[in-house]
Every structure is written in structure tokens, then in C-alpha cells.
Amino acid sequence: MKTILFLTALACAMPAFADARDGMAEAERAGFDAYLASPVYAARLADLVARAKPLFFAGCETLAQEKTGTIVLTPVHMGTDGVPKDGKWKSSVLVNGCGKERIVNAFFVVGGDSNVHFILTYPGTTLADPALQRDTVMYVLMAAMIKSMDCKKQTVINTRFVSFGEASEQSKTAAAIQQAVPAGGEVREVWAVDACGKFLEVTVRFLKNATGTTISASNKDVVEITPEQAAKP
DSSP: OOOOEEEEEESSOOOOOOOGGGGSOHHHHHHHHHHHTSHHHHHHHHHHHHHHHHHHSTTOOOOEEEEEEEEEEEEEEEOTTSSEEEEEEEEEEEEEETTEEEEEEEEEEEOTTSOEEEEEOOSSSOOOOHHHHHHHHHHHHHHHHTTOTTOSOEEEEEEEEEEETTEETTTSOHHHHHHOOOSSEEEEEEEEEEETTEEEEEEEEEEEETTEEEEEEEEEEEEEEOHHHHTOO
């Protein structure tokens, strides 16, 4: 079989998900933590889980939300009403349902209307931001297509950070993986695809350079996995 390598050079850079809490005043951090623990934010998390349900838990009636982690991307400033007035953050929620586990991710931002909005992104531990995820999915599906030519609809159902440099998912905690990416070099991830009931994993490589980030995915790096493996986070 001919090997096909898909490459694209992007103007955006591989994001650095360093937690920006250190850039917030102590009172702001306390206020933001109180907001994250509030019923108002719990309702927003319920909204994002409901949004994720038809995409990543199709046909599942009941979902259980287990735990949430949050990374501050730009310092958050709180209003007197206890709601953020600016800033960006990412929240990841571990969700269980119908034998599947997913880390459901959303990026939150305070809009020009002073309301908190979120963008639901792909589940898992990818380090890519929403824009980079959007550009990556096309190359993942193109690589997977070689092994699923008879499938009319392929869907990315999970992502998994694998390594950068000397660090890997085996040697670093999940929190550390989410909070840092290398200053340069290659980041390797695996993206899982549901191709009409056949589950495939595609290796993706992100190479940071002076102009942005190059994405590469090859059909030779596509492997079939079991439904049980696909159900894991």
C-alpha cells in the first residue's frame, strides 16, 4: 500500500497551556475559585456536557460527571457580582456514560457582551487549541480514510497526548501534561476516529517552527483498535 503523508504549515503556533493563575492577584484567584465552585458555573459545565452528548455519547441516555480540572490561559479579573469580566480558561470534565469515558473539554472566554461563552472542542488530552484542532481534524480523517474507504462518515471521538522531547504520558502527571508544551520541537499525539463502527487511531505530529506549527499525519501510522479500547479516555 502506498504511504501518504499529509502536511500543512499553519500560521498559528502550538499553544502553551501554562496556568496563568500566577498572574492574578490573590483576591482575584480566590474570587475565580469561588466562581468555579458556584451553581452558576456548574450550570455552564452541565451545558457543555449536554452539548457533548450527541457528539461523543450518541444514544446514551444518562451521563455521569465525575471531576473537573481548569487551567487559566489568560488572567481572569472578577466583577463585584462574582462573575469574570475578562480572561480565558480551559475546563476539562471527566464524563462517564454507557461504558464510555471521555475527558470533555471546553475553552471559556468573556465576550464583548460581558457574558461567559465556551467553545466545545475534541475530548481527551490534546494540547492543541481550538484553531489548531480545527485544522488537524481534516488531516486525521484523510489519513484514516485509507483504512475505511467504504465509510461515508468518520468522526474524531478522542485525542491522547503521547510525548514531547523526553516527557511522555507515562512520566508526567495529567495536570503537568495539560499545563506545558515544549518551547520547540515535536509534539506527538494519537487521535481516535469512529469510521462507521470501525475504530482507528491516527498518530499526529506537531512540529513548531518560526512560522507556526506543521501538522503531519500518515496512513502508515493508522492502526485499528477494539471498541473496548475506543471506550477508554
